[in-house]
Amino acid sequence: xxxxxxxxxxxxxxxxxxxxVLIYRMPLAKSIIYPASHCPKCEHxxxxxxxxPLFSWIFLRGKCAFCKESISPIYPITELVCGLLGMxxxxxxxxxxxAILLGLCLILLFTLSVIDFKYSAVPESLLIITYFLAIFxxxxxxxxxxxxxxxxxxxxxxxxxxxxxxxIVKSVASAWINRNSAEIIEPMxxxxxxxxxxxxxxxxxxxxxxxxxxxxxxxxILHILLKKQNKEVPFIPALxxxxxxxxxxxxxxxxxxxxxxxxxGI
Numbered sequence: 513x514x515x516x517x518x519x520x521x522x523x524x525x526x527x528x529x530x531x532x533v534l535i536y537r538m539p540l541a542k543s544i545i546y547p548a549s550h551c552p553k554c555e556h557x558x559x560x561x562x563x564x565p566l567f568s569w570i571f572l573r574g575k576c577a578f579c580k581e582s583i584s585p586i587y588p589i590t591e592l593v594c595g596l597l598g599m600x601x602x603x604x605x606x607x608x609x610x611a612i613l614l615g616l617c618l619i620l621l622f623t624l625s626v627i628d629f630k631y632s633a634v635p636e637s638l639l640i641i642t643y644f645l646a647i648f649x650x651x652x653x654x655x656x657x658x659x660x661x662x663x664x665x666x667x668x669x670x671x672x673x674x675x676x677x678x679x680i681v682k683s684v685a686s687a688w689i690n691r692n693s694a695e696i697i698e699p700m701x702x703x704x705x706x707x708x709x710x711x712x713x714x715x716x717x718x719x720x721x722x723x724x725x726x727x728x729x730x731x732x733i734l735h736i737l738l739k740k741q742n743k744e745v746p747f748i749p750a751l752x753x754x755x756x757x758x759x760x761x762x763x764x765x766x767x768x769x770x771x772x773x774x775x776x777g778i
Contacts, residue, residue, distance in 0.1 A: 524598025528591035529565040554579035613649035628748040727754035
């Protein structure tokens with residue numbers, strides 16, 4: 513079984529290397545295919561030996577092989593995080609296919625979070641791909657959509673319920689915030705709504721609500737920490753982090769949810 517974790521780690525850091533390309537190029541409307549990987553300082557094309565995810569940065573001691581300028585540690589950190597997310601997806605998944613789909617979904621969520629944090633906007637194409645990965649990653653022999661009483665428990669329907677509920681809340685909040693304002697202020701972006709739908713698909717209704725509440729708390733903490741930098745704090749990083757925490761401590765949160773439901777008599 514250990515070999516699968518090693519293979520998943522290698523696969524995921526390779527995906528993480530590609531995610532570095534997405535993070536750097538997509539917000540700038542650059543091609544993700546051409547030109548080939550190159551040093552951002554001297555723009556020298558990198559050979560395959562300089563392009564090995566994570567390990568090339570370590571062997572080169574964080575410097576370009578040609579101009580000797582420092583390479584940002586963000587690149588290997590991104591690859592390492594993606595590798596860990598890949599192994600984690602294998603750990604919590606019921607089969608190999610689900611693990612691959614879930615791993616790609618979590619890695620893209622992380623990628624979207626980094627892009628949103630840097631640019632306060634995310635590519636719609638990545639959002640849609642991540643959403644469908646979330647839906648398909650929850651399908652297995654024990655969790656498929658059936659047109660009976662279990663329909664409401666399907667990930668697809670739950671994601672739509674979450675998206676619809678948040679859209680309603682967003683509309684009401686927007687109307688309240690802008691009731692005496694000439695300038696329209698949006699309390700939440702459309703991208704946030706899709707991320708919340710993804711949370712609903714992956715976590716379910718009960719844990720999904722926990723994730724949203726936790727995201728609000730994390731958002732407040734991030735706002736306090738970054739207040740001195742005068743930086744706008746987007747919501748996607750907090751939403752993604754809350755989902756990761758919920759998935760990591762799923763058993764504990766399920767126990768907490770069970771205690772709460774018993775307390776309210778449900």
